[in-house]
Amino acid sequence: MYINNHSYYSLRYGTISEIELLEMAQEYGCEHFPLTDINTTSACLNFIRKAPSYNITPIVGIDFRNDAQQCYVCLAQNNKGFLELNQFLSKHLHQEKRFPEQAPSFEHSVVIYPFEKLLEIEKTTFSTHEFIGISLADINKLRFSKLSEFTDKLVVLHTVTFRNKRDFNTHRLLRAIDTNTLLSKLPESQQGKPEHKIHPLAHIKKAFEDYPHILENTKRLLTQCHIEFNFSKDRENQNLKTVFGSVNQDYDKLVKLCESGLPKRYEIVTEDIRQRLKKELSLIKQQNFVSFFLINWKIIQYAKSMDYYHVGRGSGANSIVAYLLEITDVDPIELDLYFERFMNLYRASPPDFDIDFSSWDREDVTRFIFEAFGTNGQAALLGAYVTFKHSGAVRELGKVFGLPKHEIDKLSSGKYDPNKLDDLSKLVLRYAKYLHGKPNYISIHAAGILISEKPIHYFSATHLPPKGFPTVQFDMHIAEDVGLYKFDILGQRGLGKIKDAIAIIKENHPDVILPNIHNAKPFFEDPNINAMIERAECIGCFYVESPAMRMLLKKLGVQDYLTLVAASSIIRPGVAKSGMMREYILRHKNPARRKLAHPVLWDIMPDTYGVMVYQEDVIKVAHHYAGLNLGEADVLRRGMSGKYRSREEFQAVRNKFIANCRERGEADDVIFEVWRQIESFAGYAFAKGHSASYAVESYQSLFLKCYYPLEYMVATINNGGGFYRVETYIHEARLNGAIIHVPCINKSSIDTTIKGKEIYLGFQHLQGLEKRSMLKIMEARVHGSFCSLDDFMERVPLSIEQLDILIRIDVFRILGKDKRSLLWEAYYKCNHITINEFQQQLFEVHIKDFTLPKFTITDLENAFDQLELLNFSLYDPFILLEKPPTSTLLSTDLIIYLNKIVVIYGYLITVKNTGTSKGDRMNFGTFLDQNGQWIDTVHFPPVAKKYPFRGKGIYRITGKVVSEFDFLTLEVIKQERMPYVSDPRFDTTYNRKDLPKEPDKPFGVLR
Incomplete structure (x- = not known):
């Protein structure tokens, strides 16, 4: 009996999740229950997926509205009807057109016109698919209307948007936020009604007892609607099935491309290479992923034709097929990349390919994809939802309640005494909690593009964001649930630096012949490049320039490609959090330490000394140590990422992991320590192929930095810098x-x-x-x-x-x-x-x-x-100090003061804010000394609180010099930002002749 039901995906209107709606429907004894959000189908697929769990037959539709004014409610009778509704909605969203007063003549959808709307537009004729919706408030009016004569067209149209008064209040606040008006001035026309909540079926039947035919019509209408998508493990892959006309032609093309790629990639094609290729091709064909590889290949071919640089990474970088197609530049044979991370019989989804282009080139590549694969409405950008965060919700609510800005700032920052808040401020904080986590507006996934076999509107309506490409109204998790797997096309400044640096080198050194930058293998063996990495002189270079990476490179003493590949993954937060970064460094530097490794883990991961470093290590440990099959192991890996952590299948696999290890005789303390390591890092580690792809790009940029540092720095500056501000690259x-x-x-x-x-x-x-x-x-x-x-x-x-x-x-x-x-x-x-x-x-x-x-x-x-x-000066910043430094200590002097307290002056470059396991805030600082060399500091919570950073400038730092793995750090005891001289442009008392002498240092002076 409930035809019009809203979730909170009716943005800034609804207040209930689609799951809560199903729970309510089950509680009230519904067998058929529609979801009809306002001008969106965002929640439909997940609603359909979850409905059977509540013994509900799902029905989906759309409540079409111009602004907040209802035009008609439409229900899809089947999947074709859902396609019709999505196409109709999308057309109006793309063109930003108002919906017409009368809906089109749908073939597979029904249209329910609100009783009051029919009186307004004076509609008196109805097609087979059109109905008259009677709300509880309309019953008495119906008695006196000619519309009552259409006995077979009358249905119950009761709207469900709220559960209680709190929901209604939240709704009114959302409407005020949406219309950017004070709550006290919110017009009733922009609001729902308090009675738009679910009533017991008995209540509705009682209200319509004089009109039993309306109840029968409603029941019959609902039972005629049915929609179905396959969300099971054996669901069909919904991506584009063929690229060259047929499945067989696609496979033949893939084989030919691989055969032609073998002599380009390998001087000697060994039997191991042949067997690996044969194994991959067989499984790719069996899993119906041939077109997935060919689409990525076509994208790369277009990019190469336009001289666009790219990096292919993700789990797909573990594939020799991807290497031969030049999707990636990572050789899985050389690196012994784990095949089962990339693909196995239990894995329903294709491998991940994250393809990076420079930010300038990415837009054109996206355009190509839509032109090549989206001509029949089969391509769309992937959506993403931005939810209300506490601080943002406080700000929005503060505005609609009319609070002054300083009060809103105070509440948003959390710096207030709860006991001193007035009732209005408490109200803001209370409703901010209710809004927290609810969707606020739809955005675009950072990289995902969908290319489907069926028209994309078969799955969702689309809207047209400023990028100008159709975008679906659901996110990547729902896409995967229904069998749509994204193609990730990303923008990355590092590639722009490489491309521009080469162009600048050719202009500045016209006689120089550069090596092929795409063939990075010679760079791996270059002693000058490796020595530069060992010294951590990598400023400006992709992924290896941050203070944390500079620290890790020095601690590890990285001087080869394979160790850099490992470093690219162990720098990730999960590995560090689990303690495995430190353990890896210890075992890398001290062979005797390697004997502490668990013998099974050592056998599984000898190249990383029995330490889990890469994402596929989770699969290896689960499969070989805990005896899980590859499908269960992959569930474990995906679950660790947070995607499936709450799902029943993940919990079942966790329990089996522990049970299997116990059966194998492992002690609980060992089992739970291994589990702790897996749990703490898996979602944050890289696949080895992914890390290797990063390391390849690092070496490409390191080659340019090593031999053409000035041109490379110019390219870095022109591409917006990197980890640091522009002035750091100038320095x-x-x-x-x-x-x-x-x-x-x-x-x-x-x-x-x-x-x-x-x-x-x-x-x-x-x-x-x-x-x-x-x-x-x-x-x-x-x-x-x-x-x-x-x-x-x-x-x-x-x-x-x-x-x-x-x-x-x-x-x-x-x-x-x-x-x-x-x-x-x-x-x-x-x-x-x-x-x-x-x-x-x-x-x-x-x-x-x-x-x-x-x-x-x-x-x-x-x-x-x-x-x-x-925003920076080309002069030595130390000449700006009001008083000369009282210490001339430099970072190169720190080694002689090991474990002693020193005072040093540093020009602040960057600060990393982080938290301890107890939730206390602490900092890591990066400074330049008076000679322009690095100082690294750590600020533990008491110091971070007592001596906070005060913005850019020069600091006088008191701290203890400590060393870990020969990397020197200053544990700060006290710091203060030193004042600059008064600005002489505005200070009439300044003596222009009394200037500090400019020292001859790397900071240098203006030329």
């Missing part, structure tokens, strides 16, 4: 001999450029300089360099605000005038002529010349201008 370039210039009006471009060893920062780094101003400068310079400020102002009409930025950063220094004189001229001329930014001047305007006094501009003034306009 790194200077350490490698670069001469750095602020932007120059005649030599700089929008991007940063290099000529020889001279690097000119790009106009893009100037804070407040608009993109159109940069383009105007570049367009005007095509006709020749600028010879004076007058020349510039005539050819590039800019506002005085834009001109001020250029002058103060000293872009006109090449013209021979100091910037203060130029500022006088610019402001004088802008006050005497009208500057129109959008119109080129036709005639030269002469301004009377005037004589200015000679100005003195100090380096300190320049440094402050740079801080303001670049």
Whole structure:
């Protein structure tokens, strides 16, 4: 009897999950129960999946509304009807069109018009699939309406959105958030009604006792609706089935591609290689994954044709087929990659391929995918839901309750005394708890693209986000449940750096012949590159530049590819948390320590000394140590990721793991220690092939950094940096001999450029300089360099605000005038002529010349201008201190003060905030000393609380020098941020002659 039921996927309207709706339906004795969310089908697939568990026959449909005003409720009679509804909804969502007053003539769906709506549009004729919905409030009105004569068309249309008063209150708050209005001003037209809650069937039957035919019509209508998707383990793969016309043609093509790839990848094709290939091809065919590989191959072929760089990673990197198709550059034979992590008979899903492109190239690759595979509506981006977090919910609720900003900030930060809160603030916090975790709005999965055999609307409606590609209304977990497996196309700055660096090297060194960057194997054996890794001199290089990675490289003494592959995985948080990072380092450096390994684990993982490092180690341990089959082992691996942790199958596998180990005679303390290690890290570790893919890209970038450091740093800067801010890469370039210039009006471009060893920062780094101003400068310079400020102002009409930025950063220094004189001229001329930014001047305007006094501009003034306009200074930051450092200690001196307390000055580069096992906050700091070399600090909770970081600047640090695996760290006891001198541009008392002497250091001075 319940036709119109909303979950909280009726965004900013509903309050109940689809599972809670099913629980209610079961409690009230329903056999058939529809889900009809407002203008969305987000929850439909999961609703259908879970309904049998509650002995419910699921029905799905859509409550079509313009704004909050109901037009009609539609129910899919079958899967074709669901397709119809999704297509109709998607068309209007894509075009942002209002729904018409009357629904189209669906063939496989029914339309229920609300009684009041029919009176409004004066509809008096009804097709076979159209019905009249009568709510509890409409019963008395029906008696006096001609619509009562349509006895076979009348059905119960009762809306279920709430369970209780709290739900209704939450709903009203959601509506106020959605309409961006105060709760007190929320119009009733934007709200549901308090009576929109589920009533016992007896109550509804009693209300309609004078109209038994309405009850019968409703029951009959519900029993005529049926929808079915296969969510079982043996579900059909719903991805595109063929690429070249038929299954056989696809397989023949795959075999030919692999055969042609063998001599390209291997100088000698051994029997082991042949057997591995044969095994993979057989299983790929058996699992119906041939098209999955061919689609990825076609994507790569297009990228190569456009000279786009890529990295293929994920579990698919364990595959020799992927290696031969050039989807990945990881050789599974060389690395002995575990086949069963990539594929086994128990695994329903295809292997994961995460394919990275530069951020610039990714958009075009996505466009290609939609053009190549989405012409019949078979491609879509994968959706993702952004849920309410406590802080965000507090802010939204604070606004609709009308709280002032400072009160909202206080509540959101959590820094308040609960006993001193007023009733309104308590109300905000209470309802923020109710909203926490509920969906707020739909977004896009970071990388996932679906390519299905059936039209994508068979599974879901789509909307059209700003990216311009159709996006389904469910997430990756539901997609996998129904048999749709995503293709991951990601954007990554590291590849942009490599591509741009090669182009810059060719321009700066036209005679140089570079090796094939895609063939990384020679780099693995390069002693110069490996020595650089061992010294952890990897700033700017993909995945190996962070302070944590720099620390790990030094502790391990990494000097080869295989150890870097391991490092790429053990740096992950789960491995470190479980204690296995430390244990791996101990066993790596001390062979005697390896004897502590469990003999079975040593046999399973000899290359990592019996320590679980990679994701597939979970499968190996579960299969060989605990005796689980590969399917159960994979359930364990997936469960550890959090995806299936709550599901019954995972709990069953956990119990079997423990039981099997006990049967094999293992002691409980060993069993539970192994289990603890698995549980703590599996969801955060990489597959070995994935780590190997990362290590390949690391070596590619390390080669460029090793032999062409300046060009590589320029490419890094132009691609938005990496782990650090731009100034860190500028500092790194200077350490490698670069001469750095602020932007120059005649030599700089929008991007940063290099000529020889001279690097000119790009106009893009100037804070407040608009993109159109940069383009105007570049367009005007095509006709020749600028010879004076007058020349510039005539050819590039800019506002005085834009001109001020250029002058103060000293872009006109090449013209021979100091910037203060130029500022006088610019402001004088802008006050005497009208500057129109959008119109080129036709005639030269002469301004009377005037004589200015000679100005003195100090380096300190320049440094402050740079801080303001670049967000960093090219000067040594230590010249900005109000008082000279009281300690000259450098990081290279720390070794002689081991286990002693020292005082050292450091310029803050980055801070990592983390938590202890008890939930206390602590920090890891990274600084540069007065010589521009690294200082690494650890701030335990009491110190972190007493001496917090106060933003960028120079800190005086007191701490104890400690060493672990020969890596020096300062355990901070006390720190304080040292004050800078007063800004001389605004301090009239500053003595310009009394300047600190600029030291000759790697920080250097402005050229």
